[in-house]
Amino acid sequence: MRVAIFTDTFIPQVNGVARTVGRLAEALACRDIPCLVLSPDTGLQGKYPFEFNFSPGFDLPVYHECKLALPSYPGICKLMEQFRPDVVHLVTEFSMGLCGLKYSSSYRIPTVASYHTNFPEYLSYYRLAFLTNWVWKYMRWFHNQCLINYCPSEATLKQLEKKGIRSLDIWGRGIDTALFNPGKRDFLFGDRVGAAGKTLLLYVGRVAPEKDLDILMESLRILNAANRDVHLVITGDGPQADVLRREAPPNVTFTGYLHGEELAAVYASCDIFVFPSTTETYGNVVLEAMASGLPVVGAYSGGVKENLVNRFNGLTCRPRNPGDMAAAVLELIENKGLRSLLASQARSYTLTKSWESVFNKLIEGYCRAIAGGNKLISA
Known part of the structure; x- marks a missing residue:
């Protein structure tokens, strides 16, 4: 299995999504599953057990901790041709996620997505509530093209279900109880x-x-x-x-x-x-x-x-x-x-919240997506 992860936020950025994706990439590497993370340039340096590729990007106006990427789609396709992913994981719905969705749709690669951030709910806090319905329409369009859509909690799953997003499953979170002690x-x-x-x-x-x-x-x-x-x-x-x-x-x-x-x-x-x-x-x-x-x-x-x-x-x-x-x-x-x-x-x-079990469940989902995607492709 070879996994390509498209995300608009990644370590060393300080937010729960970036840290979770960083842990995921390390967990895949520990299981000898080749992993390539594609994200805006976060300044990550040094040697890591997974591959990563950065696109240029700029800070979001009201969310400086995250960037909006400006990926070169031909460059991404060339990179994917070399990496040859079996499954694509879309972590975010904008820039990099959209690029990943275009690639996986064009080349019929099994695709899963995860929903991490309640951007539609954020809009009212920034006096942009009039955009909420449009953003939910976009979220439906984006996620309903994926074989599995992962939510971190039952409450989020129910919210997305009500909004018409299909093929939902739970991908929870673990905790490092040795560090946080x-x-x-x-x-x-x-x-x-x-x-x-x-x-x-x-x-x-x-x-x-x-x-x-x-x-x-x-x-x-x-x-x-x-x-x-x-x-x-x-x-x-x-x-x-x-x-x-x-x-x-x-x-x-x-x-x-x-x-x-x-x-x-x-x-x-x-x-x-x-x-x-x-x-x-x-x-x-x-x-x-x-x-x-x-x-x-x-x-x-x-x-x-x-x-x-x-x-x-x-x-x-x-x-x-x-x-x-x-x-x-x-x-x-x-x-x-x-x-x-x-x-x-x-x-x-x-002490019951192990990262090991969390990632094992996600990898099982990747296997289901690959099996299901291959059936769709062969049909």
């Missing part, structure tokens, strides 16, 4: 952010309107008005970061993007993970927080519902309800026994 706690972290003795709340993710951070900041104001000793750590960056830095109260620390051991240490050094986003297709950071031994207080919406179980590994809130979020945080501050129980159960829950 309560043992990475830095007991001096609170001192360094000026929050010694305070309850440390943590948000990790893109700092952007679609993450509903206005709800998180309003929740913090409610907690501050109640004279609670809390301190919020925001780890990430994005278009809303400058505004939040200017407007945030003194008990907020912005770390910017962190990676690897630094990121793991921040997770393990905080007390409660707060996640207001209602637009997630999965929410990788929720699993990272749980693996680090943090109870999660999150909006019960979208892909977050895949892992957040109320009063088992965290507390759920009504979507976009700052009062609910503040009340849940307050309960965990006042009830340390509950907080400890939820933290322990959150960690135990993630």
